[in-house]
Amino acid sequence: MIPMTNKHIVLGVTGGIAAYKSAETVRRLRDAGAEVRVVMTRAATEFITPLTMQAVSGHPVHRQLVDTQAESGMDHIELARWADGVLVAPASANFIAKLAQGIADDLLSTLCLATEAPVAVAPSMNRQMWTSPATQSNLSTLQNNGIRLFGPASGAQACGETGPGRMLEAEELAALTAAMFETGELAGLRVLVTAGPTWEPIDPVRIITNRSSGKMGYAVATAAMEAGARVTLVTGPTALTPPERVDCIRVMTAQEMFDAVQQHITSAQIFVGAAAVADYRPAHAASGKIKRTADSLSLNLVRTPDILASVSALDPAPLVVGFAAETSDLELNATAKLRAKRADLIAANIVGQPGSGFEADENRLVLIDERGTLALPLLSKAAAARELIHHIAVLYHAKNSAENSRLAHRQ
Numbered sequence: 001m002i003p004m005t006n007k008h009i010v011l012g013v014t015g016g017i018a019a020y021k022s023a024e025t026v027r028r029l030r031d032a033g034a035e036v037r038v039v040m041t042r043a044a045t046e047f048i049t050p051l052t053m054q055a056v057s058g059h060p061v062h063r064q065l066v067d068t069q070a071e072s073g074m075d076h077i078e079l080a081r082w083a084d085g086v087l088v089a090p091a092s093a094n095f096i097a098k099l100a101q102g103i104a105d106d107l108l109s110t111l112c113l114a115t116e117a118p119v120a121v122a123p124s125m126n127r128q129m130w131t132s133p134a135t136q137s138n139l140s141t142l143q144n145n146g147i148r149l150f151g152p153a154s155g156a157q158a159c160g161e162t163g164p165g166r167m168l169e170a171e172e173l174a175a176l177t178a179a180m181f182e183t184g185e186l187a188g189l190r191v192l193v194t195a196g197p198t199w200e201p202i203d204p205v206r207i208i209t210n211r212s213s214g215k216m217g218y219a220v221a222t223a224a225m226e227a228g229a230r231v232t233l234v235t236g237p238t239a240l241t242p243p244e245r246v247d248c249i250r251v252m253t254a255q256e257m258f259d260a261v262q263q264h265i266t267s268a269q270i271f272v273g274a275a276a277v278a279d280y281r282p283a284h285a286a287s288g289k290i291k292r293t294a295d296s297l298s299l300n301l302v303r304t305p306d307i308l309a310s311v312s313a314l315d316p317a318p319l320v321v322g323f324a325a326e327t328s329d330l331e332l333n334a335t336a337k338l339r340a341k342r343a344d345l346i347a348a349n350i351v352g353q354p355g356s357g358f359e360a361d362e363n364r365l366v367l368i369d370e371r372g373t374l375a376l377p378l379l380s381k382a383a384a385a386r387e388l389i390h391h392i393a394v395l396y397h398a399k400n401s402a403e404n405s406r407l408a409h410r411q
Helices: 017-031 050-057 075-082 093-101 107-114 127-131 133-144 170-179 215-226 254-267 307-312 330-340 381-410
Strands: 008-013 035-040 085-091 119-123 153-156 162-166 190-195 230-235 247-250 270-273 280-282 301-303 319-326 345-350 366-369 372-375
Touching (some): 035 050, 035 075, 035 107, 075 107, 085 107, 085 170, 093 107, 093 133, 127 133, 190 215, 215 230, 215 381, 230 254, 254 307, 270 307, 307 319, 319 330, 330 345, 330 366, 345 381
Parallel strands (some): 008 085, 190 230, 190 270, 230 247, 270 319, 319 345
Antiparallel strands (some): 153 162, 280 301
16 A cells, blocks of 8 residues: 555544444554544444544544634634545535535534545445435536545445445555545656755764754655655655655765765756755864863864755756745745755745744745745645645646757757
8 A cells, every 4th residue: 555654634424334434444544654533423423433433543533613622613724734635434425415515514514625635535325325316416516626536336235235335445445545645746757855954073972953854855755756756865864764665865964965966866857955954064073072171162164065056057957946944034035045046946934933944843835936936824744745846846847848849949
């Protein structure tokens, strides 16, 4: 199965006998690496208890549209923002009808309308209800609105009849949910990503570094892989587990990162410099530990190699994407970096504030290129990375198409 490490999945459970499969679905999603929150309709609790779903998911079950325990009292908004994907399994004929008509009268239906994450439904109903023109019309509406349809299967039903309408098995649903993140936008391309901080030694004990956790760069590498690219990740020291299906190269210093990028960049069509590379390093690292004896200590610092500028200077150069972590004048500084480094795109964010940027799990990116500026809302770093990769894919294909057109015109 395709891994779903660090993915946030909301599993919606509606009223139907197939709700007994929902516990196994949660287990399969978690086995793939996803974190799961369960939302149950009132009717669903008649078929399987919230306690069961809490036990298998490891989290309290959400049932109320207005939850006084939620930070804002609006559980549907918090869950909608938290989710990377929403799976409704089982999805009853009644719930499908509500979703098709935009009715939001409970937590699950409201959440499905409020989220920007992909939504999928796994129908479960009697064969006659499935083949009903009203149900088929509602399903067509959902698909036209971008909602995915998982199943149903055909076979023996709880009512004693045989035919279409059986909910897919848990393993199939988990695999289809994982596949929702496989966009194919960068299929056949090679992407080189840098991530994390660098460590510049002062002596064998001390280093110059920064607060980068590497989470954003690792999320970018994962999103690029899910978009179909073959990804090489050059990472500074982090406490993170490398993404699956990504070639990982570990380095420590800015010079080591520069050397690794130079070694692998010629085969890449896209470069994303998400690492927080040290701008300066000590000119000479002491061979032994510097003792605390003098009242003051001076370090002579020299500049480190400019990785982003060196990649932009290649001929031919890949599509070059840089990051700009700023504490003020975000767009002004990021635009200046875009032009000074001759990059195609800068992903900028404010750091030094609580809740986003360094060490946080969320980020608020501003994407800047020569066409203009796109400000993304506060998102999980995984979601922000997927938005960034989509933007990169559009930019790459547009640039490549224009270049091909130019070459064809010259011929």
